Amino acid sequence: MYNTGNLVKELTQKHGRKRESLIPILQGIVEKHNYLTDEAMVEVAKELEISAAEVYGTASFYTFLDTQPRGKYVIRVCKTITCSMKGKNDIVHTIEDMLKIRVGETTSDRMFTLLETNCIGWCHKAPAMLINEIPYTELTPEKVVEILKSYLKK
């Protein structure tokens, strides 16, 4: 849970109140809070004068507009064929061991969520993952440990 405060109003001022403003507004909320709460979606619906079902229906279509609680850092490991061939499972196991969570779970301190995702466009530098929007490529278990350590220090 989080309090959206003035965020929805700020986003509607920036993107407008048309139907086409909906996705940029939802993206703006996710950028700040990492997922969409029911309350946030209801608030957006009121601002745009559309039904909350329309907002949820749109949000739930898009993988990156999460409607379930997510950590501050969402790790998405690519599972499509090249990354899969080049050691994706080792990367996932390393993260699972280090953060003590499984794919789909969030750490108890709400810092990290571990997910698998479809092709993120780094097949020539597989295996690859995104942490929020930042891509990390040519991963090895050792490299992943270093990357996660840098996030733990943040």
Add this chain to the structure above:
Amino acid sequence: MTKQGLNKVDLIFEQVDAKEVLKKANEMTGEEIIKQILESGLKGRGGAGFPTGLKWKYTAAEKDPEKYIVCNADEGEPGTFKDREILDRVSYKVYAGMAIAGMAIGARQGIVYLRGEYKFLLPKLLKELDAFHKLLKELGLDFTISYRLGSGAYICGEESALFESIQGERGEPRNKPPYPTSSGVFFKPTSINNVETLVTAVMIIHHGAEVYNQLGTKDSRGSKVFSVSGDTPTPGIFELELGMTVQQFVNEFGDGDTKAVQVGGASGFCVPRKKFTETIIGFEGVPTGGSMKLFNSSRSMYNVLHNYLDFFAEESCGQCTPCRVGCQQLLKGIEKVKKGEVKSTYLNELVKLADTMKMASKCGLGQSVGNAFKSIVENFREEIIY
């Protein structure tokens, strides 16, 4: 334009003076620009291969004064990463392509739909866009480009799903007709072009159609940026002249043990070793949006197919039944065959299902699942069963 060695080309990433190209285009009429593009034989570089000149011609013919140029940068096909590289290295050429397309069809607004996975590039791209807008102003050209971000849905690369997404809706493909040229984004006449197509158009205007025409074959003119990955010592992005065979490609990029090449990504075709020499990469053989994945003999083609079907089952928008149910049943079906729960002849039933999906699905996603499915099952049947 430099031609290095047998068939390596440097056209897409070649630096040009955007101002000069825009001036040159601005001195031409819309019809003249379209004529150049038609004569070049350029076909869409996103994968579907519709003649770009025709797309522009149809959009230009529409009477509505409000028209759009949409740049499809929702590069989601597994194994494709060339559009990211193009935007990263020469975004000004993408913008110039949009402006020239705008002159050709009479549009003053352009929208780039960038996949959410490439959001990290956006600050740089917006900065470069500012500089480009200044250049347009300096030249007195009335054209404005804006960005829209995707949010992790493969289907939004389908043109009408992309329009729905820009309009703030679920990315569900529309029925066609009407086609985008008459009813696209905001239901206005729209020319939607792939990133690479727009850059190629700039280079055609720059060098002239007759120069571009010298590259490639009758059915596949010009060159193409290939995204090479999998079992290869040299993964990466390569611009090559069209018309080569898979064998020539494997000679260059294979690791000496290549048993199959998946051309065109998960929605493309699997070419087995025995067909390398007879298969041309291009519209006369196997078309590709650029994705080239090499598999060597250590790879299980069952795993490859399973990975693709898992991908499609997740990415099907769920709107039409043949695709929604078909993807899941193909996936479950090969799992059952592998476990021996059903006879191997069950694969024949699955092939029929893939054919039904091709006929009955609403959009390109469901229609092309059968490409990979059939080409892998037919060529590697024993690997699927045992």
